Amino acid sequence: MPILLKDMHNAVQKDRCKEFEQDCHAMFQYFAKMKEANEDCFYSWTVDEEKKWKKVVWVDARSRAACLDFEDVVCFNATYITNCYELPFANFVGVNQHGQSIILGCALIRREDSETYKWVMKQWLECMGDVQPGGIITDHSTPMANAIQEVLPNSRHRLCVWHILSKVPRRVLAMKNVGEFQKNMKEVVYNSLTPEEFKGRWICLIQSFKLEGNEWINGS
Structure with a gap:
C-alpha cells in the first residue's frame, strides 16, 4: 500500500510524543531525586484531562534561600524557547549584592495565557x-499583567526597559535621524538620577525631536 504524507506526519508525531513522555518521566525522576537529597527543593505540576503533563514549576534549595535576601525586585521572563519541543521556558530572576543575576525559580509551560501565568506565580509565591516581591519586571504582555494584578497585587509591575527601547526604530520610522534619537533617549533613560530629572529631560527630548504628536512615545 502507498505511504501518504499524512501517514508520515502521524508516524513522526507518534515518535515525538513517545520521546516527549520519556523526557517528562526523566525530568520528574530528577525532581524527585532533588527533593530526596534536600527537602527545601520544590516542584509542582498539573496535567490535562487526558492526564498529560501541562505545566511545571521547580525551585532548588539555593534559589529559595537566595530569595529571602534578594526578593525586593524580580524579573519574570517567558521568551525563551530553546528546547526541541518549543515549550516556553519561564524564569524568575533576581540580582544579588554583587550585581549578578540569580535564578529564583523556573517553569515550563504549554500555553502563554493568564490562567497559566497565574498558576505559575501562585506556585512560586507559595514556595x-x-x-511578594517589592517589584516585578516583565516584557509587555497582557496575560502576564493580568496574572500579576491578581496574584501579586502588592508588587509594583514595570516593563523591561530593554524591550521598550528595542521597539523605538519601528515606532518612529518616519524620523530621518532615528539613530540620534535612540542615542539621546538612552542617555535620558539610563543617566537620569531622579524622577524629576527624568521628566524634565524627557520633555526636552520630545520637543527637540518634534515628537509631541507621536502616540507611542507619549504613551511610554
Whole structure:
C-alpha cells in the first residue's frame, strides 16, 4: 500500500510524543531525586484531562534561600524557547549584592495565557512563603499583567526597559535621524538620577525631536 504524507506526519508525531513522555518521566525522576537529597527543593505540576503533563514549576534549595535576601525586585521572563519541543521556558530572576543575576525559580509551560501565568506565580509565591516581591519586571504582555494584578497585587509591575527601547526604530520610522534619537533617549533613560530629572529631560527630548504628536512615545 502507498505511504501518504499524512501517514508520515502521524508516524513522526507518534515518535515525538513517545520521546516527549520519556523526557517528562526523566525530568520528574530528577525532581524527585532533588527533593530526596534536600527537602527545601520544590516542584509542582498539573496535567490535562487526558492526564498529560501541562505545566511545571521547580525551585532548588539555593534559589529559595537566595530569595529571602534578594526578593525586593524580580524579573519574570517567558521568551525563551530553546528546547526541541518549543515549550516556553519561564524564569524568575533576581540580582544579588554583587550585581549578578540569580535564578529564583523556573517553569515550563504549554500555553502563554493568564490562567497559566497565574498558576505559575501562585506556585512560586507559595514556595517563597507567600512573600511578594517589592517589584516585578516583565516584557509587555497582557496575560502576564493580568496574572500579576491578581496574584501579586502588592508588587509594583514595570516593563523591561530593554524591550521598550528595542521597539523605538519601528515606532518612529518616519524620523530621518532615528539613530540620534535612540542615542539621546538612552542617555535620558539610563543617566537620569531622579524622577524629576527624568521628566524634565524627557520633555526636552520630545520637543527637540518634534515628537509631541507621536502616540507611542507619549504613551511610554
